[in-house]
Amino acid sequence: MTAPAHLIKGWCPGALRPMRSGDGLIVRIKPRAGAFSISALAAIADAAARFGSGEIDLTNRGNLQLRGVSDDSYDDAITALRAADLIDRSAAVETVRNVVVDPLSGIDPEHQNVRDVAARFEDVLADDARLWVLPGKFGFSFSGSSEPVVAGRPADIMIAVTAEGFDICLDGAADLRCAVAEGDVIDAVRRLALVFLDLAAKDPALRRMKDAVARSGAGRIFELAGLQASSRSEEAAIGSESAGMLSRADCVFGVGIGLPFGRITADQLGRLCQSAEAAKLKDVFTSPQRILVFPVAERPSAELILEAADDIGLIVVPEDARLQMDVCPGSPGCGNATTDTRGDARRLVGALNGSLSGYSVHISGCEKGCARQSAADFTLIARAGRYDLIRNGVPGDPAALANVEADDIGNAVSRFILDSAS
Numbered sequence: 001m002t003a004p005a006h007l008i009k010g011w012c013p014g015a016l017r018p019m020r021s022g023d024g025l026i027v028r029i030k031p032r033a034g035a036f037s038i039s040a041l042a043a044i045a046d047a048a049a050r051f052g053s054g055e056i057d058l059t060n061r062g063n064l065q066l067r068g069v070s071d072d073s074y075d076d077a078i079t080a081l082r083a084a085d086l087i088d089r090s091a092a093v094e095t096v097r098n099v100v101v102d103p104l105s106g107i108d109p110e111h112q113n114v115r116d117v118a119a120r121f122e123d124v125l126a127d128d129a130r131l132w133v134l135p136g137k138f139g140f141s142f143s144g145s146s147e148p149v150v151a152g153r154p155a156d157i158m159i160a161v162t163a164e165g166f167d168i169c170l171d172g173a174a175d176l177r178c179a180v181a182e183g184d185v186i187d188a189v190r191r192l193a194l195v196f197l198d199l200a201a202k203d204p205a206l207r208r209m210k211d212a213v214a215r216s217g218a219g220r221i222f223e224l225a226g227l228q229a230s231s232r233s234e235e236a237a238i239g240s241e242s243a244g245m246l247s248r249a250d251c252v253f254g255v256g257i258g259l260p261f262g263r264i265t266a267d268q269l270g271r272l273c274q275s276a277e278a279a280k281l282k283d284v285f286t287s288p289q290r291i292l293v294f295p296v297a298e299r300p301s302a303e304l305i306l307e308a309a310d311d312i313g314l315i316v317v318p319e320d321a322r323l324q325m326d327v328c329p330g331s332p333g334c335g336n337a338t339t340d341t342r343g344d345a346r347r348l349v350g351a352l353n354g355s356l357s358g359y360s361v362h363i364s365g366c367e368k369g370c371a372r373q374s375a376a377d378f379t380l381i382a383r384a385g386r387y388d389l390i391r392n393g394v395p396g397d398p399a400a401l402a403n404v405e406a407d408d409i410g411n412a413v414s415r416f417i418l419d420s421a422s
């Protein structure tokens, strides 16, 4: 069966190639090496208020997107964003620049700085036209620790720091790695991406690295890139970003501000920028976990930012169940949606009153499942105004419960939570 056109996966909006949605154009802005300057963040807030609906999403790749931009205001929005140095030089460069950077890189004493190497790789993506034909969702991540998966979201090619240099891992092959020296890492990643393109040229069904790994084997892909793979052993995780004060051994290095269901208004973002400016901060790092990480080393400044964020309704404690929830824009923002996913998510959190803590939840307005790639404890997929509930799976997996009324999802989820506790 051919998928309906609106459900075809693989196309991602940008700023120069916006996507039309139920509430107007989506204009997506990608940070450079995972960071925005505070002044650029303020420019995004301003552009969202003046040219869009005033709503801004933080995506599961750490990008910010303006919603509800009209055809008439689009050109002015791009002019304003370009003035803040937020626009790539072409749509091709923007499309291929899918790079996620560990938001704790360089600020957490346990996470080394990989921002420079990520920035140099972004230059390669911008300059090597052979890479511009990579599929729109094909992405790279740079981790400042030995854990290659950043923020729990695997990328097609993952680069992680080691004591000797870097490990390169491929999505779909968690047990293999290729160890390279720092001076060789960028070229090695480029060669792997080119090998993927060669394989995809022979088999156009290959859209992601994990498909190529399943088809050819990760060892063979490394070999074709002139690289030697070896087995990789799991190492103990050293912790990742969350909401609230970020510290180690009582030493504060930042604050994490969670955006409820990945959304913030222009007014909230503007006010957050004012707090950051008052604390003399220069940058913010974006996390695919829908958290903005502000690097701040003084506890009083950190406390002021957290207080300001709390006052405007953002997430400031790691226990907040909304941090574990991936919720797509739903209706009316997206024309494909048949439910008000965000309203339903809010009601779910209210109904379960804390017992959702520790469970991952994905609520999707249709079977496309834009908000999350990986499995969640509870996945709710809207169909014709009701939900199918999938346990420990992804959209497309068999439903544990079908046709649940939106008003009833709290009861359905709580029944499974009670069952698993008994």
Ligand code: SF4
Binding pocket: 328, 329, 330, 334, 335, 336, 337, 338, 364, 365, 366, 367, 368, 369, 370, 371
């Ligand atoms: S998953 Fe959500 S945002 Fe994506 S197409 Fe479906 S309804 Fe729209």
